Amino acid sequence: MGAGLVRLVIAYLDTNVVVWLAQGDRARIAPKAQRRLERADLLISPMVLVELEYLYEAHRIRLPARAILLKVGLEAGVRVCDLAFPRVADVVLDEKWTRDPFDRTIVAQAKANGLAPLVSADQEIRKHYPRAVW
Secondary structure (H helix, E strand, C coil): CCCCCCEEEEEEEEHHHHHHHHHHHHHCHHHHHHHHHHHHEEEEEEHHHHHHHHHHHCCCCCHHHHHHHHHHHCCCCCCCCCHHHHHHHHHHCCCCCCCCCCHHHHHHHHHHCCCCCCCCCHHHHHHHHCCCCC
């Protein structure tokens, strides 16, 4: 999907999916999730950027968050959701299923935006968020 193409539906991406897109490793993405990527306007929570930067600082990925965002933005049309943080934080407060602040916020972002689909390989996320796609 080109960066200028706007779809009628949205889907959020979990951090792992963003990394695989940036690496050009779509083979790691399940077929159902790939179909969702092709049909949706792709968004990420700002928390994905924070997690990407943590991964970069820990030497688990090679590019910093801004470089990854630029790459997936140009190649797949991914953009950062601008939903107001107080609205997301209100939903985060009810995400008691994990102590991971990244997962809590990423799921809450999708929930706060009309229970939007969230593309994620994470089994815990899929277990606790019925709109998760994989």
